[in-house]
Amino acid sequence: MFEKLKNKEAKLSVIGLGYVGLPIALEFARKMKVIGFDIKPDRIEKMKQHIDPSNELEASAFEGCDIKFTSNPEDLKEACFHVVAVPTPINKHNLPDLNPLLSATRTVGKALKKGDYVVFESTVYPGCTEEDCVPVLEQESGLKFNVDFKVGYSPERINPGDKEHTLTKILKIVSGSDPEALEEISAVYGSIIKAGIYKASSIKVAEAAKIIENTQRDVNIALMNELSLIFNRLNINTYEVLEAAGTKWNFLRFSPGLVGGHCIGVDPYYLTYKANELGYHSKIITGGRFINDAMGPYIAKQVVKKLISKGHKINGSRVLIMGATFKENVSDIRNSKVADVYNELKSFSVNVDVTDPHASSKELMEEYGYGLVDKIDKKYHAVILAVNHDEYMKLDEVYFKSITVDDPLFVDVKGVFRGKIREMTYWSL
Structure with missing residues (x-):
């Protein structure tokens, strides 16, 4: 398989x-013939013009690539090695939503031929590839697993906004449905990954490895958030405590904050779902999720309390939230916990404006029911720096005072302006 791809005698598809x-x-298209498939024609048209709809890649990233962008599933029949990289979100009940994954799997199944390979990159619970996806491939194709086609799992490790740890520089975990599949899949990915390949012993091990990467971070951040709740009652700054504790060589460096996005805030629910299915009810993981999901409303309530203590009338007070994306320097708004801050403030009849140099106002309106202000032309009772975009790091207290009333509140969620705000009332986690 790899030799055919390398010699451009066969094509690889990415769904x-x-x-x-x-x-x-x-990256594959720099080495072999690739079919890039997406169900959204508008996104395909942008990519044909060398525009990344996610705003992560420059136009130069498209140069020198042998790739055909398409939204026509019939084109997938030209490929014999398929990589599935669709989202795996959760629903409103915090349960796995496999609809995008299974829909993509059905699409691939219809295009599957004898001798083909399918590799899944989407984050799932252990067992999902073989127990949920493979039966769909068999049903749609009429082929037999590990006889007519083979499967692998190679978890994505992309970090949006990170220009240092890019795809080729991150060690790639790969797994296969049998030893031959493992070797072929390793060779295919090895042709583009400079950091090297790690061969997992099984697909389930690879699935589990991916999901605990983000679960571990989630639990550690939850501890920091819980500490911030305690230290707030003690009237000491969490970041000062962490700075002091960090002087010990083996202290792990995590910070409190809003935990959103499509990985840390989602993946643990896939693991707890599978655990519940097996009769085990997680305590630490679900406890961490509870704490992290509660931080948005907590921050909003602290703002309300502090405005009341200043004598400001809450009904009709004005608050500016700076940042709407799930993390700094990206345009991705998926599962952004800034929405929780916004909604909680609105429940107190606070007038809330949101600004963000990266987010799309249209996407925010469609996803959360609010957009961005065109320009900041009001005087606010409080400013909440929710996302540390580089554009905001260039600002100073003079600017923040210029857009606020007398005796305002400055909320610095991640503590980046600690020691720089002296004339405004300052609060951080």
Whole structure:
């Protein structure tokens, strides 16, 4: 298989051209013939013009790539090695939503031929590839697993906004449905990954490895958030405590904050779902999720309390939230916990404006029911720095005072302006 791909005698397809799929497709397209498939024609048209809809890649990233962008599933029949990189979100009940994954799997199944390979990159619970996806491939194709086609799992490790740890520089975990599949899949990915390949002993091990990467971070951040709740009652700054504790060589460096996005705030729910299915009810993981999901409303309530203590009337008071994306320097608003801050403030009849140099006002309106202000032309009772975009790091207290009333509140969620705000009332986690 790898030799055919390398010699351009066969084609590779990537299904799902988001922040994960597009970089993979372009990297492979520098070595072999690639079909880039996405169900959204408008996104395909942008990519044909060398525009990344996720705003992660420059136009130069498309140069020198042998790739055909398409939204026609019939084109997938030209490929014999398929990489599935679609989102795996959760629903409103915090349960796995496999609809995008299974839909993509059905699409691939219809195009599957004898001798083909399918590799899944989407984050799932252990067992999902073989127990949920493979039966769909068999049903749609009429072929037999590990006889007519083979499967692998190679978890994505893309970090949006990170220009240092890019695709080729991150060690790649790969797994296969049998030893031959493992070797072929390793060779295919090894042709583009400079950091090296790690061969997992099984697909389930690879699935589990991916999901605990983000679960571990989630639990550690939850501890920091819980500490911030305690230290707030003690009237000491969490970041000062962490700075002092960090002087010990083996102290792990995590910070409190809003935990959103499509990885840390989602993946643990896939693991707890599977655990519940097996009769085990997680305590630490679900406890961490509870704490992190509660931080948005907590921050909003602290703002309300502090405005009341200043004598400001809450009904009709004005608050500016700076930042709407799930993390700094990206345009991705998926599962942004800034929305929780916004909604909680609105429940107190606070007038809330939101600004963000990276987010799309239209996307925010469609996803959360609010957009961005065109310009800051009001005087606010409080400013909440929710996301540390580089553009905000260039600002100073003079600017923040210029857009606020007398005796305002400055909320610095991540503590980046600690020691720089002296004349405004300052609060951080």
